[in-house]
Amino acid sequence: MNDLQPLNYKIHLEPDLQRFQFSGTTEIVIDAPEKVDEIPLNALDLAVWGCQVKVDGTFRDSPFSVDAKKEELRVYLPDPMTGKIELKIDYVGEINNKMAGFYRSKYVARGKEKYMAVTQFEESDARRAFPCFDHPVKKATFDVEIVAGRGLVAISNGPVIKETPVEDGRTLITFQQTPKMSTYLLFFAVGEFTFIEDPGEVLVRVATIPGMKKYGRFGLKFGRKSLEFSEAYYDIKYPLPKLDLIAIADFAAGAMENWGAITFRENLLLHFPAVTSKAGRERICEVIAHEMAHQWFGNLVTPSDWKYLWLNESFATYFGSGVVDHYYPEWDVWDQFLHGQTGSSLERDSLWETFPIEIPGGEHVVINASTAPIIYSKGGSILRQVEGYVGHDNFKEGLRVYLKKHEYACASSHHLWDALEGVSEKPISKMMKSWIEQPGFPIVEVNREEDRLILTQKRFTYLPRDSEQEWQIPVAIKIFDNHGGSKVVKTLLDLKRTVIDIGPDVAGYKVNEGQTGFYRVKYKEKGNLEELGRRVADNGFSREDRWGLQNDLYALVKKGDIPLDEYLDFISSYSNEKAFLPLISIASNLFHAFLVMEGSKRERVASVGRGLVERVFEDIGYEPRPDEKHSLSILREPLIWDAVMYGSENVKAFALDQFSSLVAGKKIHPDIVKSVMQIGAWNGDDETFEWFDRSLGSSGSEHERMNILTALGCFGKRDLIEKTLNYVLTNVPDRNKFIPIGILGANPQAIPLMWEWYRDHVEPLEQFHPVHYERVIAAIVPLSGIGKEEEVRGFFDDYMQQKEKARGVIKLSLEKLEINSRMRSS
Numbered sequence: 026m027n028d029l030q031p032l033n034y035k036i037h038l039e040p041d042l043q044r045f046q047f048s049g050t051t052e053i054v055i056d057a058p059e060k061v062d063e064i065p066l067n068a069l070d071l072a073v074w075g076c077q078v079k080v081d082g083t084f085r086d087s088p089f090s091v092d093a094k095k096e097e098l099r100v101y102l103p104d105p106m107t108g109k110i111e112l113k114i115d116y117v118g119e120i121n122n123k124m125a126g127f128y129r130s131k132y133v134a135r136g137k138e139k140y141m142a143v144t145q146f147e148e149s150d151a152r153r154a155f156p157c158f159d160h161p162v163k164k165a166t167f168d169v170e171i172v173a174g175r176g177l178v179a180i181s182n183g184p185v186i187k188e189t190p191v192e193d194g195r196t197l198i199t200f201q202q203t204p205k206m207s208t209y210l211l212f213f214a215v216g217e218f219t220f221i222e223d224p225g226e227v228l229v230r231v232a233t234i235p236g237m238k239k240y241g242r243f244g245l246k247f248g249r250k251s252l253e254f255s256e257a258y259y260d261i262k263y264p265l266p267k268l269d270l271i272a273i274a275d276f277a278a279g280a281m282e283n284w285g286a287i288t289f290r291e292n293l294l295l296h297f298p299a300v301t302s303k304a305g306r307e308r309i310c311e312v313i314a315h316e317m318a319h320q321w322f323g324n325l326v327t328p329s330d331w332k333y334l335w336l337n338e339s340f341a342t343y344f345g346s347g348v349v350d351h352y353y354p355e356w357d358v359w360d361q362f363l364h365g366q367t368g369s370s371l372e373r374d375s376l377w378e379t380f381p382i383e384i385p386g387g388e389h390v391v392i393n394a395s396t397a398p399i400i401y402s403k404g405g406s407i408l409r410q411v412e413g414y415v416g417h418d419n420f421k422e423g424l425r426v427y428l429k430k431h432e433y434a435c436a437s438s439h440h441l442w443d444a445l446e447g448v449s450e451k452p453i454s455k456m457m458k459s460w461i462e463q464p465g466f467p468i469v470e471v472n473r474e475e476d477r478l479i480l481t482q483k484r485f486t487y488l489p490r491d492s493e494q495e496w497q498i499p500v501a502i503k504i505f506d507n508h509g510g511s512k513v514v515k516t517l518l519d520l521k522r523t524v525i526d527i528g529p530d531v532a533g534y535k536v537n538e539g540q541t542g543f544y545r546v547k548y549k550e551k552g553n554l555e556e557l558g559r560r561v562a563d564n565g566f567s568r569e570d571r572w573g574l575q576n577d578l579y580a581l582v583k584k585g586d587i588p589l590d591e592y593l594d595f596i597s598s599y600s601n602e603k604a605f606l607p608l609i610s611i612a613s614n615l616f617h618a619f620l621v622m623e624g625s626k627r628e629r630v631a632s633v634g635r636g637l638v639e640r641v642f643e644d645i646g647y648e649p650r651p652d653e654k655h656s657l658s659i660l661r662e663p664l665i666w667d668a669v670m671y672g673s674e675n676v677k678a679f680a681l682d683q684f685s686s687l688v689a690g691k692k693i694h695p696d697i698v699k700s701v702m703q704i705g706a707w708n709g710d711d712e713t714f715e716w717f718d719r720s721l722g723s724s725g726s727e728h729e730r731m732n733i734l735t736a737l738g739c740f741g742k743r744d745l746i747e748k749t750l751n752y753v754l755t756n757v758p759d760r761n762k763f764i765p766i767g768i769l770g771a772n773p774q775a776i777p778l779m780w781e782w783y784r785d786h787v788e789p790l791e792q793f794h795p796v797h798y799e800r801v802i803a804a805i806v807p808l809s810g811i812g813k814e815e816e817v818r819g820f821f822d823d824y825m826q827q828k829e830k831a832r833g834v835i836k837l838s839l840e841k842l843e844i845n846s847r848m849r850s851s
C-alpha cells in the first residue's frame with residue numbers, strides 16, 4: 026500500500042432510474058507525503074471520460090489509464106507533486122442488478138413495478154460508484170450531492186443541508202459532510218422513500234417504500250433503545266445528527282451498518298403485527314442492535330486491515346444479543362446465542378478446513394458461509410469467554426478505553442488486548458493470541474486418578490490429523506461431594522497437561538461450568554458421565570450445563586469416538602427437560618443423525634426423536650398460549666416439522682388441519698404458520714403448489730414471503746420437488762432464490778435428487794450473488810453427496826482447477842461430506 030492519504034471526497038451524482046445509469050464527478054483531495062508522479066485509485070465498471078489535476082488553482086486535463094483486471098484507475102500528474110493534490114474525475118456507470126456497488130432494487134407500489142437506486146459497498150464495492158482509495162485504513166471526509174428526479178428523495182450518511190431546484194424538475198440535494206471514515210461505510214440512495222421519525226438529540230428515522238412506513242414503528246422504537254444503550258455502555262456519544270434505518274427490497278446480506286444510514290432486508294426491519302413471529306421480532310431487534318454496535322465498532326474505530334474484521338463482527342454479534350437481553354431479559358437470548366452462535370461455530374471450527382479469527386493475509390476477506398461462523402459466531406463466543414475471565418466491569422471499561430483511544434482512526438487486535446490487559450491486569454494478550462491467531466479450538470480430556478483430576482488438551486477436529494497446538498484455556502470445574510454440596514474450582518489451563526487436587530469425597534465433576542469456555546470436554550471416566558446424567562435428570566445443572574453435556578457428547582459421535590447409541594442412551598436423562606436451550610440442541614443433533622443415518626439406525630433416531638418431541642408437545646401444547654415463555658414459542662416451530670419427519674401422526678394431523686384452515690382463508694398463529702405451511706407442502710399436491718404460487722405473488726410482507734419460500738422447499742413428492750427447483754430459478758427474485766434450495770438440501774425426500782440437480786444447473790446457479798451461490802453448495806453437498814463421494818470429489822477437483830469461485834466453501838462442504846459418510850457407515 027502507498028502512503029497517499031485521501032483527505033476529502035466531493036461526490037456529485039446524477040442517477041437516471043429509467044436507463045439504470047448514473048453520471049458522476051468525484052473530486053479528491055489527497056495528501057502526498059513524498060513526491061509522486063501518478064495516483065493509483067480503485068475503480069470498477071466505471072467509464073471514466075476525464076481526469077483533471079489542480080495546478081496553480083485551476084483544474085487541467087491529465088492523462089490516465091484504466092486496468093479493469095486490477096480494478097484500477099491511474100492518473101498521471103503533469104509534474105511530480107507533493108503535499109496537497111486535488112483530482113477531478115468524470116465518469117458514467119451502470120445502476121447494476123448485482124446487489125453490490127450502486128445498484129437497483131425492484132419493488133411493487135400501487136400495483137406498479139418500480140425501482141430505487143441504493144448502495145452496498147462492503148468490502149470493496151465503493152469503487153463501483155466512484156474512484157477512490159478503497160481500503161478501510163484510507164479514511165477521509167465525504168461531501169455527497171445528488172441530483173434526484175422529480176418526486177424522488179435522496180438519502181446519504183449525513184442529513185440534507187440544501188435543496189436546489191435544477192432543470193427538468195430535478196433537485197440538487199446536498200448532504201452534510203461526514204465524519205472521517207472508510208469508503209465501505211459511505212451510502213447514498215434515490216427513490217420514493219417515506220419516513221417515520223423519532224425526533225431527539227439524534228433524529229432517528231425509518232425509511233421505506235410508499236405504504237410500508239407504518240410497519241417501521243417497532244424497529245424505530247428499538248433503534249432508539251439500542252442507540253441509548255450504546256451511548257451509555259461505550260460512554261461515547263453517537264457523532265451524527267441523524268440515524269436512518271432503511272428497508273431495501275433487494276438486498277443480498279441481512280443488513281449493512283453504513284454510518285448514519287443503516288440498510289436492512291425488509292423482514293429484518295419491518296414488523297407486521299399478527300404476521301411477524303416472535304422469532305422474527307427477536308431477529309429484528311438483534312439485527313438492529315448488531316448494526317448499532319457497528320456505529321462504534323467499525324465506523325468510529327475501524328479495522329486497519331480486513332484481517333481484523335473480527336474487531337467489527339465479533340463485537341456486533343456479541344452486542345446483538347447483549348442489547349436485546351438488556352431490554353427483554355425474559356427472552357433468554359443468551360440461550361439462543363449459545364445454540365445459534367457458540368454451537369454453530371464449534372461445529373464450523375471442528376473442520377480442518379478452517380482458519381483463525383484473525384485471518385492470515387486478509388487482503389481478500391469476504392463474509393460468506395465459510396468465514397461468517399468464525400468471524401461473527403466464534404469471535405462473539407470468545408468475547409463471552411473473555412468477559413467471563415476478566416469480569417463484566419473490566420470488560421466494559423476496557424472497551425471504553427479501546428474505543429476512546431482509536432476513535433476516527435483504525436485499530437488492530439493487539440490494541441484491544443492492550444486495553445483489556447491494562448484495565449484487568451490479567452495476561453489477556455497471551456491468552457487471546459492463542460484463541461485469535463490460531464485455527465480451531467481444543468478438547469479438554471479429563472480423568473480422575475485417586476484424589477486428583479488430570480486435564481489434558483489437544484485440538485478438536487472431526488477427522489483425525491496430528492496437531493501440536495495449545496491454548497490458554499480458562500477452565501471452571503464444578504465438583505459435587507457426596508452430601509449434596511458442590512464447589513467451583515477455576516484454573517487457567519496453559520500447558521498440555523494439568524493436575525488438580527480435588528480431595529476425597531467427590532461424587533462427580535462437570536468441566537466448563539456455565540459453558541463460558543469455547544472448548545469441548547471428554548470424560549474418560551465412564552462412571553462420572555453416568556453420574557452427570559443422573560444429575561441432569563434430577564435438574565441438578567443449569568440449562569447451559571445441560572446443553573453443553575449432551576452437545577459435547579454428540580460432537581464425539583461425529584468424531585467417531587463413541588457410537589450414536591451412546592448419545593441416544595445419554596439423552597434419556599433429558600426425559601423431563603423443559604428448557605429451550607437443551608431441547609433445541611438435542612432436536613438439531615437428532616435431526617442431523619436422522620438425515621445422515623439409514624435403515625434401522627435411522628429408525629431408532631426417529632423413534633427417540635418422536636418420543637421426545639411428542640412429550641414436549643404434551644407440556645407446551647401444539648398451539649401457542651398467550652402467556653407462554655418466549656423461547657418456547659420459538660422452540661415449537663422447528664419441532665412440528667421434526668415430529669412429522671419422525672412419523673408422529675398426531676402432530677401431522679394437527680398441522681394438516683391448520684393448513685386446511687389456512688388455505689380456506691383463516692388466520693393461523695404467526696408462531697406456527699411457517700411449520701404449518703411446511704407440513705402442508707410435505708403432504709401437498711399440484712393444487713397446493715398453485716396455492717403457494719398465488720400466495721407468494723399476493724403477499725404483502727417479506728416475512729410471509731420467507732415462510733412461503735421455506736415451505737416451497739418442503740414438498741414430499743418427487744414431481745413437486747422438481748417443479749419447485751424449476752420454479753426457483755425462473756420465478757423467485759434473485760435475493761431469495763437460495764432460500765428454498767437451502768431447505769431442499771435438508772428435506773429427506775429431496776436429498777437424493779439435489780446433487781444431480783446442482784451438477785446439471787451449475788451455470789444458472791453461478792449467476793446468483795456469490796454469497797448465495799456458496800450457501801447453495803454448503804446446503805447440498807454434505808448430505809446429498811453421501812454415497813456419491815467419488816463423483817462429487819471428482820467434479821469439484823475439475824471445477825476448482827477451472828474456476829476461482831467458492832473455493833473455501835467447496836472445501837469445507839467436502840470435509841463435512843466425508844464426516845457424514847463416515848458416520849453413516851459407522
Ligand SMILES: [Zn+2]
Pocket residue numbers: 315319337338341
Ligand atoms: Zn456486522
